[in-house]
Amino acid sequence: MNKKVILIISITAFCMLAASFTNTNEINIPFSKIEKTIKKKMGFQEFLLESVDVVVEPNSQSEVFRIQSNNQTLGYVYVSRVNTCRAGGCSINPDDIAVDFEYFDYFLLTDSVGNVVNVKVYNYRATHGHQVMSRGWLKQFFGFNGSQTLNYGKDIQAISGATISAKTLIFDIQNAEILIRSLIID
Secondary structure, X not given: OOHHHHHHHHHXXXXXXXXXXXXXXXXXXXXXXXXXXXXXXXXXXXXXXXEEOOOOOOOOOEEEEEEEEOXXXXXXXXXXXXXXXXXXXXXXXXXOOOOOEEEEEEEEEEEOOOOEEEEEEEEEOOOOOHHHHOHHHHHXXXXXXXXXXXXXXXXXXXXXXXXXXXXXXXXXXXXXXXHHHHHHHO
């Protein structure tokens, strides 16, 4: 084997080993997926993602990035972890903090004025409700800008077997838009 192949195999093995020791409670931001989606959905080839220091809700696992090019804001990326039910079911005692929430991670892209351009669920760790990952269902959010309230079953199609995941995603996207719009106004 040549040295490059051995180096690639060694680096890959190291990364896999290191990943097995990471804290699963921390959100893993998929920068390569985000960049690929920006290029594909927004058509931007040259840009930087700049972390935005914003105040999010307590215990929130969300981050906001500004899509920048030539000192111009092209849009925003919001990355978040959404808790669905607790492991063991939605009806267990909510005061039992020893039981972990099930969750999923997603990101959304907006244009420079805050209209949703894309939503992608990239890490689904809940036992039910995986239907919210469907691209067709997620397209319902495209164009949403936070100026209206989204109602589950009316504005956003209900999903059998994914009610809690869908409702929590809708709630989080509405909060994301409020946050992003506050950045645009500032």
